[in-house]
Amino acid sequence: MVIARKSNPRQILLPLRSRLLIVDHDPEFRRFLVTSYVYPRVRMLGFVPGDHLPSLYLFASAVIYPSLYEGFGLSLIEALACGRPAFAFDAGATGEVLRPVDPLLLVPARDTAAPFARVTDFLSLPPEERTARGQHYREAALSRYTLTKSA
Numbered sequence: 001m002v003i004a005r006k007s008n009p010r011q012i013l014l015p016l017r018s019r020l021l022i023v024d025h026d027p028e029f030r031r032f033l034v035t036s037y038v039y040p041r042v043r044m045l046g047f048v049p050g051d052h053l054p055s056l057y058l059f060a061s062a063v064i065y066p067s068l069y070e071g072f073g074l075s076l077i078e079a080l081a082c083g084r085p086a087f088a089f090d091a092g093a094t095g096e097v098l099r100p101v102d103p104l105l106l107v108p109a110r111d112t113a114a115p116f117a118r119v120t121d122f123l124s125l126p127p128e129e130r131t132a133r134g135q136h137y138r139e140a141a142l143s144r145y146t147l148t149k150s151a
Contacts, residue, residue: 063085066089076094084134087118088106090108
């Protein structure tokens with residue numbers, strides 16, 4: 001399962017046998033997605049309260065956060081703290097959050113195919129490597145973004 005938040009890509013290339021869970025989408029994106037070949041493998045949740053997001057992150061294999069105007073990126077940090085890769089456009093503050101953890105989590109801004117390609121690459125890794133990276137993401141998020149440091 002892949003989660004996309006605030007998504008508005010024009011091209012979605014899902015890895016084979018994967019599903020896409022979309023949180024907090026806009027009506028224009030929904031109209032686009034209904035005509036897409038991936039629509040049968042998509043579940044759109046709309047708005048999800050923040051306290052429910054960690055359980056979704058733990059359920060997911062990866063998180064895509066294709067926002068072009070992001071502030072601090074708390075959702076990215078939450079996903080990392082859950083041990084999940086959080087792929088995002090290199091725009092706004094996402095570079096500050098993700099680059100020190102793993103530069104491969106950043107994709108070129110507006111390249112809507114890039115996050116899905118990175119997810120495909122991640123999912124093609126051996127399970128042991130995915131687990132090791134997830135542990136690295138968790139440890140990095142918990143050590144870099146304590147409440148004291150982030151306040």
